[in-house]
């Protein structure tokens with residue numbers, strides 16, 4: 001094959017084939033074009049305003065590293081006049097986050113941005129390692145995702161920052177659109193396709209008798225804006241940008257397994273891209289168009305309208321990075337399958353149970369219901385659409401009665417998860433020391449069941 | 460045709476990144492000498508290299524995390540001397556002496 005020539009400068013050898021339009025570009029033209037398109041996304045959606053302090057949700061991974069690098073470049077080139085900070089969440093996973101946090105620390109020096117690291121332990125009293133020790137590997141990504149979502153808001157509040165940007169890219173958004181489509185969850189699809197979301201001002205938390213997840217920052221995460229400047233950027237181009245700019249990023253798989261469903265959606269997206277690269281942006285645009293059809297749909301006002309931002313979704317994001325996107329991939333989903341198989345052997349078919357008919361509040365009665373199911377047959381697994389977790393319309397979003405965080409339920413997901421964790425912590429330690437079998441298993445199952453419910457509602 | 464062994468192999472550099480190095484002994488850069496021709500006598504191309512890597516370099520048993528349906532798994536980018544392999548004929552590209560072939564995964568945590 002004769003070398004291709006860059007379509008823009010007509011001089012250099014082309015190294016990049018753009019997935020969105022098959023344009024062949026040389027390295028300098030690609031880097032410039034990529035940056036200019038992010039600039040266009042930022043200006044056409046009025047994402048930033050002069051004087052704004054903006055926290056970048058930084059994981060040390062490719063997306064948030066590219067985001068930090070590009071935002072620094074653009075802020076200088078176009079004089080946005082914004083102040084950029086790095087905010088990292090330490091989930092407390094030994095051997096995983098340690099290395100990526102080292103990367104973030106180097107990034108902070110490279111980009112000359114102040115860095116804040118906030119730990120799950122500090123915020124919730126539990127590290128992810130402790131959570132996994134408690135609940136097992138199944139479903140732990142739900143904890144991670146729910147905790148992280150709130151952690152970024154709480155971290156931002158602590159920094160006195162009103163705006164958090166995350167590294168969600170077009171592939172992530174397309175994946176989320178597909179997942180919500182396959183779940184039949186258009187309201188959530190509507191919320192998650194929006195480029196800007198916001199956590200509305202919160203009322204003070206209820207009386208001191210309740211126990212907020214964080215003693216230090218539960219009251220003040222007011223009106224924190226979230227945005228995704230890389231929403232229209234292909235993951236492929238993000239990786240190529242990082243490669244050609246020699247950016248220092250860290251890639252690893254979360255040690256704990258992400259959801260298999262998300263992994264499958266991701267694989268589907270990547271397969272589609274191989275056949276028809278434009279498919280990813282097409283899915284994103286379809287998601288936006290469908291969102292407009294949802295009553296109170298979020299992007300009805302089209303590009304550039306900032307008068308009405310969308311209420312953020314508390315469950316947004318899976319596992320794998322501090323920007324809330326999934327580590328995804330079949331690599332992980334295969335491991336997930338293995339873990340599930342092991343779990344299935346261990347607990348009978350507990351992992352297969354869809355808990356649509358079960359309630360949080362009645363853990364004890366669940367146990368008796370679960371008894372026969374656990375030992376039951378595969379055929380008892382309810383199929384079809386998730387029955388009870390259909391999302392309430394956005395208008396009914398209120399605040400968590402425990403911690404004041406935005407929630408469509410009386411008690412937010414984090415508080416529900418924490419309640420389960422805190423309840424079972426002392427009991428299980430007793431159970432382990434005792435030799436009795438039956439009740440202990442039930443205890444574990446009830447904790448897992450609340451995860452099952454949340455799985456249905458996650459993102 | 461020649462008897463000289465060094466004429467029958469091509470020295471190349473193969474690199475793995477974006478998490479793929481985990482499948483290749485946690486080593487990013489591999490200096491390899493691959494056969495000049497495949498079993499049928501045709502010049503070695505990327506398709507041959509990929510199967511060669513699976514058979515000779517990859518110790519990890521999870522081959523399908525690298526290869527799917529006999530080609531590089533979707534979501535893994537291939538750069539030939541820094542150029543997107545789609546600009547070079549994809550897996551039909553005939554490997555030249557001294558080539559640098561980079562496999563980079565986009566599938567890992569961001």
Ligand SMILES: [Zn+2]
Pocket residue numbers: 006007008009010011012025026027028029030
């Ligand atoms: Zn050019």
Ligand SMILES: [Zn+2]
Pocket residue numbers: 400401402403404405411412413414415416
């Ligand atoms: Zn709460």
